[in-house]
Amino acid sequence: MRDTPYGGNALGMVVKEVDFPPGFGLHTGNIGIKDHTNDVMILAAPPGTVAAGVFTKSRFSGPSVTLSRAHLEDGRARAVVILSKNANVATGEVGDANAREVAELTASVLGCATDEVVVASTGVIGVQYPMDRIRRYMGRLATEGISAFEQPGSATSAATAIMTTDTHAKVSIARAGSARVVGIAKGVGMIEPDMATMLAVIATDAAVEPSALDTIFRRVVDRTFNALSIDTDTSTSDMAVVLCSQTAGPAEESAFEAALHQVCLDLTRQLAADGEGAETLIVVTVFQARDDALAKRVAKFIVNSPLVKTAVHGRDPNWGRVAMAIGKCYDQDILPERITIRFGPDEVYPAPATKDRLARLERYLESPEVHIRVGLGIPGEKSDSYGTGSFTAYGCDLTDGYVRINADYTT
Amino acid sequence: MRDTPYGGNALGMVVKEVDFPPGFGLHTGNIGIKDHTNDVMILAAPPGTVAAGVFTKSRFSGPSVTLSRAHLEDGRARAVVILSKNANVATGEVGDANAREVAELTASVLGCATDEVVVASTGVIGVQYPMDRIRRYMGRLATEGISAFEQPGSATSAATAIMTTDTHAKVSIARAGSARVVGIAKGVGMIEPDMATMLAVIATDAAVEPSALDTIFRRVVDRTFNALSIDTDTSTSDMAVVLCSQTAGPAEESAFEAALHQVCLDLTRQLAADGEGAETLIVVTVFQARDDALAKRVAKFIVNSPLVKTAVHGRDPNWGRVAMAIGKCYDQDILPERITIRFGPDEVYPAPATKDRLARLERYLESPEVHIRVGLGIPGEKSDSYGTGSFTAYGCDLTDGYVRINADYTT
Numbered sequence: 001m002r003d004t005p006y007g008g009n010a011l012g013m014v015v016k017e018v019d020f021p022p023g024f025g026l027h028t029g030n031i032g033i034k035d036h037t038n039d040v041m042i043l044a045a046p047p048g049t050v051a052a053g054v055f056t057k058s059r060f061s062g063p064s065v066t067l068s069r070a071h072l073e074d075g076r077a078r079a080v081v082i083l084s085k086n087a088n089v090a091t092g093e094v095g096d097a098n099a100r101e102v103a104e105l106t107a108s109v110l111g112c113a114t115d116e117v118v119v120a121s122t123g124v125i126g127v128q129y130p131m132d133r134i135r136r137y138m139g140r141l142a143t144e145g146i147s148a149f150e151q152p153g154s155a156t157s158a159a160t161a162i163m164t165t166d167t168h169a170k171v172s173i174a175r176a177g178s179a180r181v182v183g184i185a186k187g188v189g190m191i192e193p194d195m196a197t198m199l200a201v202i203a204t205d206a207a208v209e210p211s212a213l214d215t216i217f218r219r220v221v222d223r224t225f226n227a228l229s230i231d232t233d234t235s236t237s238d239m240a241v242v243l244c245s246q247t248a249g250p251a252e253e254s255a256f257e258a259a260l261h262q263v264c265l266d267l268t269r270q271l272a273a274d275g276e277g278a279e280t281l282i283v284v285t286v287f288q289a290r291d292d293a294l295a296k297r298v299a300k301f302i303v304n305s306p307l308v309k310t311a312v313h314g315r316d317p318n319w320g321r322v323a324m325a326i327g328k329c330y331d332q333d334i335l336p337e338r339i340t341i342r343f344g345p346d347e348v349y350p351a352p353a354t355k356d357r358l359a360r361l362e363r364y365l366e367s368p369e370v371h372i373r374v375g376l377g378i379p380g381e382k383s384d385s386y387g388t389g390s391f392t393a394y395g396c397d398l399t400d401g402y403v404r405i406n407a408d409y410t411t
Numbered sequence: 412m413r414d415t416p417y418g419g420n421a422l423g424m425v426v427k428e429v430d431f432p433p434g435f436g437l438h439t440g441n442i443g444i445k446d447h448t449n450d451v452m453i454l455a456a457p458p459g460t461v462a463a464g465v466f467t468k469s470r471f472s473g474p475s476v477t478l479s480r481a482h483l484e485d486g487r488a489r490a491v492v493i494l495s496k497n498a499n500v501a502t503g504e505v506g507d508a509n510a511r512e513v514a515e516l517t518a519s520v521l522g523c524a525t526d527e528v529v530v531a532s533t534g535v536i537g538v539q540y541p542m543d544r545i546r547r548y549m550g551r552l553a554t555e556g557i558s559a560f561e562q563p564g565s566a567t568s569a570a571t572a573i574m575t576t577d578t579h580a581k582v583s584i585a586r587a588g589s590a591r592v593v594g595i596a597k598g599v600g601m602i603e604p605d606m607a608t609m610l611a612v613i614a615t616d617a618a619v620e621p622s623a624l625d626t627i628f629r630r631v632v633d634r635t636f637n638a639l640s641i642d643t644d645t646s647t648s649d650m651a652v653v654l655c656s657q658t659a660g661p662a663e664e665s666a667f668e669a670a671l672h673q674v675c676l677d678l679t680r681q682l683a684a685d686g687e688g689a690e691t692l693i694v695v696t697v698f699q700a701r702d703d704a705l706a707k708r709v710a711k712f713i714v715n716s717p718l719v720k721t722a723v724h725g726r727d728p729n730w731g732r733v734a735m736a737i738g739k740c741y742d743q744d745i746l747p748e749r750i751t752i753r754f755g756p757d758e759v760y761p762a763p764a765t766k767d768r769l770a771r772l773e774r775y776l777e778s779p780e781v782h783i784r785v786g787l788g789i790p791g792e793k794s795d796s797y798g799t800g801s802f803t804a805y806g807c808d809l810t811d812g813y814v815r816i817n818a819d820y821t822t
Contacts, residue, residue, distance in 0.1 A: 059745040060738025090734045090747060090760065125731025126760070231717045236735050306642045306717075307817055314818030320536025323501045327471025327647050334470040336501060349501065349537065399818075400811045406718055407725030407810075 018171045019152040021180040021205035023245045026153020028161035031137045033130060034085035034123070038161035040137070043080045043201060044110050044149060045243045051077035052214040053118065054221050056238035062089035063099035065239060068118045071103070072241070075210025078116035080201050080241055081106045082162045083134075084186075085123040089236040098129045105138035109145075120199055122186070122237045123164055155203075159184035162199060165405065167274055172266035176259035179206035179248035183263040185240075187230075187271055200225060200240040200267055205248035206256050216257045217242050224264035227296075228394045229304050230275035231402070240264075272394040273368075277401025280312050281369040281394070288375040289389030290333055295376070298334070299393035301325045302372060309398035312370050317361040319348040322372060338377030343370070429582045430563040432591040432616035434656045437564020439572035442548045444541060445496035445534070449572035451548070452493045454612060455521055455560060456654045462488035463625040464529065465632050467649035473500035474510035476650060479529045482514070483652070486621025489527035491612050491652055492517045493573045494545075495597075496534040500647040509540045516549035520556075531610055533597070533648045534575055566614075570595035573610060576816060578685055583677035587670035590617035590659035596651075596678040598641075611636060611651040611678055616659035617667050627668045628653050635675035638707075639805045640715050641686035642813070651675075683805040684779075688812025691723050692780045692805070699786045700800030701744055706787070709745070710804035712736045713783060720809035723781050728772040730759040733783060749788030754781070 020026060025044040033039040045051075053072045055065050071077065081102060088095050103117040110117075141148050150157075159169035163186050170185045185200035208216070217240075225240055242260070273281040284303045289295035302308055305325040311318040319341050326334065341349040344364040346357055364370070378387040431437060436455040444450040456462075464483045466476050482488065492513060499506050514528040521528075552559050561568075570580035574597050581596045596611035619627070628651075636651055653671070684692040695714045700706035713719055716736040722729040730752050737745065752760040755775040757768055775781070789798040 056738075057741050058735070058738035059741060060734045060747050087731075090731060092748075092761065125734060233716050233718050233732075233735060233739070236738050305644050306813070307644050310814055310817035313814065316818070320498075320501060321644075323471045323536055324469070324644060324647050327467075327469035328644070330468050330470060336471050337503075350503065398814055400814050402717070403721055403724065403809055403811050403814060406721035407727070 018155040018173050018182060020155050020158070020182050020203045021245065021248070022152055023205060023247045024153055024203050025146070025149035025151045026158055027141065027149045028157050029137070031083070031130075032133050033083060039084045041082045041158050041161040042106060042109070043153065043158060043203060043243070045078050045203070046245050046247065047078070048246050049077060050075055050208060050210045050213055050244045050246060051118070051241060052210070052217040053239060053241040054218060056236060058236045058238070060090060060236045062087055062091070062121065062236055063096040064088060064119045064121045064237065067099050067103060068120065068239060068241070071115045071118055075214065076116060077118050077241070077243060078112040079106055079110055080118045080120065080243070082120045082199065082201075083129070084121070084162050084164055086121060086127055086129055087123045087125050087237045088121045088129055089125045091126065091128055094128055098131055101131070102129075102134065105135065109138060109142045118241055120237065120239045122199055125236065155182050155184050159186065162186045165276060170267055170270040170274070172263040172270070174259035174262040176206055176251045176256040179204055179251045179256070181206065181256075181259040181263050183267050185267040185271055199238065200264070202240075202242040202260065202263060203245070204242070204260075205245045206251035207246040207249050208244045208251060208253070208256060212253065213242065213244060216253070216260065220257065220261045220264050224261065224268045227392060228268050228272055229300060230272065230278070230396060268394050272396050275396035275402075276405045277399040277403070278396030279368070279399055280397040282309070282312055282372065282396055283369065283392060283394055284372045284374070285390065285392045286374045286376060287390040288377050288386035289391075290378050290387045291389040292391055293389070294331060294333070295389045295391035296393070298326055298329045298374065298376065299391045301328045302374065303393040303395035306398050309395070312365065313397035313399050315362065315365040317343060317348065317358065317365060319343065322374070323349060326374060333378045334376060340375040340377065342373040429566040429584050429593060431566050431569070431593050431614045432656065432659070433563060434616060434658045435564055435614050436557070436560035436562045437569055438552065438560045439568050440548070442494070442541070442544050444494060444544070450495045452569050452572040453517060453520070454491045454564065454569060454614065454654070456489050456614070457656050457658065458489070459657050460488060461486055461619060461621045461624055461655045461657060462529070462652060463621070463628040464650060464652040465629060467647060469647045469649070471501060471647045473498055473502070473532065473647055474507040475499055475530045475532045475648065478510050478514060479531065479650060479652075482526045482529055486625065487527060488529050488652070488654060489523040490517055490521055491529040491531065491654070493531045493610065493612075494540070495532070495573050495575055497532060497538055497540055498534045498536050498648045499532045499540055500536045502537065502539055505539055509542055512542070513540070513545065516546065520549060520553045529652055531648065531650045533610055536647065566593050566595050570597065573597045576687060581678055581681040581685070583674040583681070585670035585673040587617055587662045587667040590615055590662045590667065592617065592670040592674045594674040594678050596682055598682055610649065611675070613651075613653040613671065613674060614656070615653070616656045617662035618657040618660050619655045619662060619664075619667060623664065624653065624655055627664070627671065631668065631672045631675050635672065635679045638803060639679050639683055640711060641683065641689070641807060679805050683807050686807035686813070687816045688810040688814070689807030690779070690810055691808040693720070693723055693783065693807055694780065694803060694805055695783045695785070696801065696803045697785045697787060698801040699788050699797035700802075701789050701798045702800040703802055704800070705742060705744070706800045706802035707804070709737055709740050709785065709787065710802045712739045713785065714804040714806035717809050720806070723776065724808035724810050726773065726776040728754060728759065728769065728776060730754065733785070734760060737785060744789045745787060751786040751788065753784040
């Protein structure tokens with residue numbers, strides 16, 4: 001990120017040491033899947049933990065996604081195991097069997113049932129896991145038992161172990177009454193979650209019923225991880241999981257949802273700001289829309305437009321490109337004469353440009369976070385009112401760095 | 412383009428001097444809209460010329476699009492005037508009046524009706540035309556009259572006059588019996604035509620009825636200009652117009668359509684290869700699909716994926732990214748186990764990689780044109796057959812050059 005030290009992010013925050021809530025155990029280590037950096041993370045949850053997950057809709061999704069979706073159907077889980085540096089995608093029947101075996105090995109380490117284990121995996125596509133190494137490693141872990149697990153586990157260590165091309169660990173914490181909500185996430189490219197998400201794990205000691213948790217989590221994900229787009233590419237491995245250990249006692253539902261929303265939104269902003277090659281976090285808010293769905297479509301067109309992304313990168317107050325991106329939404333309610341466009345505090349359309357404002361705009365575009373606000377001006381049901389639909393999307397600028405990272409990253 | 416001289420393109424072709432068919436007059440010149448390069452082109456067609464056009468569906472389209480669509484409704488036209496370096500988009504009622512005045516001024520130069528003039532314009536958004544200069548220029552042209560027009564006009568000069576950030580002129584010619592079909596086009600960025608197209612003008616002396624012309628042109632555009640995507644951004648100014656002067660007498664309809672298709676496809680490939688910053692033309696063919704629409708969706712996902720585009724740029728045989736892009740098409744008929752992926756002549760999925768093949772692939776990816784072929788393997792109606800839907804999409808790699816051009820291009 002521009003002008004921020006390693007370990008910081010576009011929001012100027014420094015990554016803190018954050019622990020998972022009491023009762024969660026953590027193991028991180030190196031299996032040697034690709035190199036000598038950590039590539040395995042196991043988060044163990046206490047008995048009685050309630051869980052929910054959302055997954056990629058990709059038709060090329062891997063066996064981790066299929067398996068974990070099935071294992072979360074009963075709304076219960078005891079562990080999440082994440083292998084990084086290999087996605088185990090497009091690996092055929094051997095890949096399916098390997099994903100099942102990873103769940104079995106983890107279950108035997110923890111003494112839980114295989115269907116209580118959630119498996120996630122990201123990295124290269126089309127290559128088999130090094131199963132010999134994984135078996136040897138898990139065998140050793142089973143021998144060491146509980147001593148191989150930190151308690152309380154460091155969420156920062158966990159977030160570091162699941163990184164691929166991320167430049168720093170992404171963690172977030174919030175409180176809901178006496179309960180804590182702690183989240184970790186990874187992902188910098190191949191990110192446009194679509195009713196699903198990249199890799200994120202949220203652990204909380206709040207007590208929430210399975211059905212309520214699922215509803216709340218989907219609502220939160222829709223406004224956070226699903227509002228994120230780094231490069232319009234949807235991963236084959238996206239997954240977000242929330243684990244509620246219930247040990248802190250019942251949480252007031254709206255307080256819990258607010259805390260969960262805060263953690264997921266914070267992680268979303270960290271992911272956007274750490275997009276591959278990114279130097280600027282772009283936040284696009286569309287309001288005065290007929291409904292939220294229309295606002296989301298327009299916001300996504302803007303945040304995904306390579307011409308908007310490069311204009312922000314070039315600190316160019318080129319609002320014409322935002323107009324172009326709005327125009328891509330072929331909806332009869334979108335009329336140029338109703339629309340207003342703001343960059344930060346300043347209206348740029350239809351207000352005519354003044355020298356003062358252009359100078360202010362150029363200064364504004366130097367900041368590490370750029371807000372674009374679009375009022376669609378669609379009339380509401382009452383006279384003199386506007387439609388109440390709105391949506392905020394999160395993305396980043398398109399830089400030479402993105403091209404270099406992805407042109408040079410080898411299979 | 413890589414390893415090709417200025418004036419050439421990715422297909423290794425050198426731009427030839429091509430003339431418009433007899434009967435068409437051409438004027439090109441400099442009004443001074445932005446700088447001293449040519450920025451006006453008027454193509455005059457003889458009386459009785461039949462015409463058809465397709466236009467951008469952008470909700471932020473400019474008055475040139477609205478006006479020209481209305482003027483082509485009767486299937487007749489006498490002139491196309493194209494102003495470059497200014498799009499006249501998002502310019503309000505003043506912009507509307509200016510577009511009408513450009514048509515009126517052109518009509519008075521040529522002595523035709525205003526509604527026989529097609530107006531097109533590309534360049535910066537949100538800035539008014541310099542109308543004083545345009546009026547002075549057109550006044551002078553009216554005095555000079557026919558002497559200001561070349562006949563036969565050079566299509567190469569015309570294509571040069573409409574360039575913005577294009578690196579070379581795009582022209583193409585084909586024959587249908589005794590008739591000639593000559594096309595010009597421009598456009599390097601903000602290109603994903605959607606049932607419309609970028610700027611293209613095709614002039615022919617073939618005799619074709621207005622209603623047949625419209626049907627044929629739409630069919631051709633769907634498989635050529637609409638199969639093109641440089642950066643997923645849809646211009647506010649896209650327009651493709653065909654003018655048939657009728658002077659070469661009736662053309663056999665299928666021969667005419669074949670010639671028109673050849674010219675439009677050639678221009679499409681030239682546009683893709685000259686995409687902003689592009690070094691490689693990417694051609695994606697999807698076949699064995701349920702229908703053409705599904706094949707088109709999948710082909711567009713692949714050709715638009717920034718990760719596929721950067722992999723091609725980095726000469727990386729990373730077929731996993733093609734699998735990822737296919738996965739973005741959430742269609743129940745798409746199953747990984749049915750799919751085959753080829754890079755050039757070589758199957759890369761599901762066939763396992765061999766050392767020989769990897770070496771061959773790396774050599775193949777050095778070429779200035781990369782073909783990706785995806786068989787969806789969806790069963791057809793008869794047993795042992797596959798679906799007959801197919802589509803070919805045209806795009807280019809994503810390079811540091813694209814970022815630099817669009818980050819540095821100022822309003």
